[in-house]
Amino acid sequence: MFIDVLGSVAGLLTTISFVPQAYQTxxxxxxxxxxxxxxxxxxxxxxCWMIYGFALNAWPIVAANVVTFILSASILVMKIRYG
Amino acid sequence: MFIDVLGSVAGLLTTISFVPQAYQTxxxxxxxxxxxxxxxxxxxxxxCWMIYGFALNAWPIVAANVVTFILSASILVMKIRYG
Numbered sequence: 001m002f003i004d005v006l007g008s009v010a011g012l013l014t015t016i017s018f019v020p021q022a023y024q025t026x027x028x029x030x031x032x033x034x035x036x037x038x039x040x041x042x043x044x045x046x047x048c049w050m051i052y053g054f055a056l057n058a059w060p061i062v063a064a065n066v067v068t069f070i071l072s073a074s075i076l077v078m079k080i081r082y083g
Numbered sequence: 084m085f086i087d088v089l090g091s092v093a094g095l096l097t098t099i100s101f102v103p104q105a106y107q108t109x110x111x112x113x114x115x116x117x118x119x120x121x122x123x124x125x126x127x128x129x130x131c132w133m134i135y136g137f138a139l140n141a142w143p144i145v146a147a148n149v150v151t152f153i154l155s156a157s158i159l160v161m162k163i164r165y166g
Contacts, residue, residue, distance in 0.1 A: 035107045
């Protein structure tokens with residue numbers, strides 16, 4: 001039981017953590033100190049986690065990574081746009 | 084077999100993705116557009132993943148998250164220091 005709760009908390013935190021970054025970037029349009037390679041690699045990795053979750057029918061992994069993918073992809077698009 | 088490889092690639096990408104951000108931040112000392120709440124929440128989440136991996140004796144989860152923890156914690160410290 002404790003382990004399941006810990007895994008859910010870990011997944012929730014690492015997923016929602018991108019909300020403040022996406023919000024700040026959307027509001028300020030300032031992306032200078034954000035690393036473009038980081039978001040290219042990270043967004044690709046999260047995409048792989050999504051496919052992995054689908055392949056295993058592990059819906060918690062799919063759900064968490066769909067949200068993270070949308071957030072990190074939006075930060076990536078803003079980084080490309082605002083430089 | 085394919086699924087295991089996909090999971091390993093996903094884990095590798097989401098782990099190493101923080102290397103370019105840590106390197107850029109270390110080099111430029113510029114953190115203005117990086118979100119402090121993001122790195123506080125993300126680093127806490129990765130710490131939970133580490134404990135989760137220990138609790139399950141799942142060494143790939145421990146190894147990936149120890150590396151991610153060191154990288155995201157260093158970005159967090161630099162964000163706090165350089166503002």
